[in-house]
Amino acid sequence: MKIWQAVLAIPTGKVACYGQVADLSGLPGSARLVGKVLAALPINGQYGQTVPWYRVINAQGRISFAAGSENFARQRDLLQAEQVLAIGARIKLKDFQ
């Protein structure tokens, strides 16, 4: 199972932290991989589907991008569109994992 495949496995309306994605990929403890791979891999459906990279957040329930960056805003919007409520900059992992 590749990283991006694990990301594809995240159901709509839910989120996963990097550690969970790494675990699903069979790589526990390799959370950095996830970020690296997400940055390098298809954001544009090159594997036949769009990779929901925006459903992947860090263990603190926050977006990994710098607040105020365009990617941050885009991810936050996409998550809201999936009914993932964010309190301030925090997402309720407890309710969405």
Added chain:
DNA sequence: GTGTTGACATTCC
């Protein structure tokens, strides 16, 4: 085949 690169997690102050 080798080396570099990270969108992090976890633990320990």
Added chain:
DNA sequence: CGGAATGCCAACA
């Protein structure tokens, strides 16, 4: 609560 230090391995040139 937060900051620092460490480990991790796939993707890419």
